[in-house]
Amino acid sequence: MCNAVLLSDHQHRRYNPLRDEWVLVSPHRMKRPWKGQVERSIEEDIPRHDPDNPLCPGVTRPNGKVNPLYEDTYLFDNDFPAVLPEAPNPGEPDHELLRTEPARGICKVMCFHPWSDMTLPLMSNEEIRAVVDKWAQINEDVGKEYPWVQLFENRGAMMGCSNPHPHCQMWATSYLPNEPALKEHTQRQYYNKHKQPLLVDYVKLEQQKQERIVIDNDTWVCVVPYWAVWPYETMLIPKRHVLRLQDLNHKERDGLADVMKRLLTRYDNMFQVSFPYSMGWHGAPTGRYLLEDMDHWQLHALYYPPLLRSATVRKFMVGYEMLAEPQRDLTPEQAAETLRGLSDVHYKNNKQVAAQS
Ligand code: H2U
Numbered sequence: 426m427c428n429a430v431l432l433s434d435h436q437h438r439r440y441n442p443l444r445d446e447w448v449l450v451s452p453h454r455m456k457r458p459w460k461g462q463v464e465r466s467i468e469e470d471i472p473r474h475d476p477d478n479p480l481c482p483g484v485t486r487p488n489g490k491v492n493p494l495y496e497d498t499y500l501f502d503n504d505f506p507a508v509l510p511e512a513p514n515p516g517e518p519d520h521e522l523l524r525t526e527p528a529r530g531i532c533k534v535m536c537f538h539p540w541s542d543m544t545l546p547l548m549s550n551e552e553i554r555a556v557v558d559k560w561a562q563i564n565e566d567v568g569k570e571y572p573w574v575q576l577f578e579n580r581g582a583m584m585g586c587s588n589p590h591p592h593c594q595m596w597a598t599s600y601l602p603n604e605p606a607l608k609e610h611t612q613r614q615y616y617n618k619h620k621q622p623l624l625v626d627y628v629k630l631e632q633q634k635q636e637r638i639v640i641d642n643d644t645w646v647c648v649v650p651y652w653a654v655w656p657y658e659t660m661l662i663p664k665r666h667v668l669r670l671q672d673l674n675h676k677e678r679d680g681l682a683d684v685m686k687r688l689l690t691r692y693d694n695m696f697q698v699s700f701p702y703s704m705g706w707h708g709a710p711t712g713r714y715l716l717e718d719m720d721h722w723q724l725h726a727l728y729y730p731p732l733l734r735s736a737t738v739r740k741f742m743v744g745y746e747m748l749a750e751p752q753r754d755l756t757p758e759q760a761a762e763t764l765r766g767l768s769d770v771h772y773k774n775n776k777q778v779a780a781q782s
Contacts, residue, residue: 433452442652510531554682568715601710644681648761659764661688700732
């Protein structure tokens with residue numbers, strides 16, 4: 426039996442070289458009868474402008490600050506930051522099992538668009554490009570001081586998003602958090618051994634195999650990683666070796682806007698709902714690392730959507746995942762095939778076309 430058939434029919438573990446951990450894949454479970462209801466969720470009715478929403482243009486936030494009448498993106502300091510630039514040093518630990526270390530940083534919020542009923546896949550390529558440019562600018566500016574700049578978007582209440590207005594967050598810290606610290610280690614080890622960046626080699630492999638690529642263009646590849654944990658998890662990786670967002674050239678920034686719009690449209694089309702996810706960027710660390718050789722890094726974005734079978738049936742990372750290791754039923758190849766088969770035209774735009782004709 427060939428390897429591909431074995432992997433699509435039988436349980437196995439897959440290795441994630443970026444996190445140095447394994448995921449259990451159980452494709453045979455996809456055949457089990459599903460008793461859970463498969464239903465479409467009710468569309469949220471979000472007003473375009475809400476004078477009580479602190480992310481809208483012209484609104485006075487609870488702390489008295491007034492948002493400008495912004496027309497594209499808007500960046501402001503988070504009024505409830507998890508980290509501040511200054512804090513008392515926690516001091517030396519008195520036992521190795523009770524360690525602390527200082528944590529300094531800043532948190533910002535970035536609105537993508539002045540309209541609350543807008544989402545990235547419904548925005549034009551030019552509007553998404555403005556978001557990409559702003560991300561690159563933030564990474565460059567804030568990265569002058571901080572070694573880690575985490576840009577991330579929580580979309581949908583299911584992922585803990587507190588506000589329907591299209592936005593993301595930036596938390597910059599004086600240290601490398603766990604995930605980037607782990608990737609710093611694994612990518613460096615791979616580079617030392619192979620003299621090539623891990624994710625540059627990985628993209629070449631995926632281009633050869635053509636099993637997990639969802640979409641691509643001249644400059645970017647969107648793939649369901651071989652080691653994906655979330656059902657429809659994807660990774661966006663530039664085709665060129667690029668360390669950081671600010672290193673993307675004009676063509677790559679346009680290419681990113683294109684690939685994001687097409688991926689997010691497919692996500693929304695899957696269950697005809699604004700597909701929830703957490704996404705974020707990982708690139709070479711900044712701050713003091715700007716002076717070091719960081720060629721082992723490759724820029725990439727991660728999309729972690731929780732939905733599995735319908736707009737309301739999600740995957741939970743509980744039980745076995747919390748106590749043993751991540752597990753998935755659907756194989757990454759099956760997920761990629763499903764995403765590939767979905768339309769590039771957003772269902773909301775389709776409805777408009779239907780209503781006009
Ligand atoms: P989330 O939707 O991902 O929770 O992000 C919204 C952020 O906006 C959140 O971090 C901030 C919250 O602290 N915020 C402000 O900074 N000012 C406000 O007036 C409301 C929300």
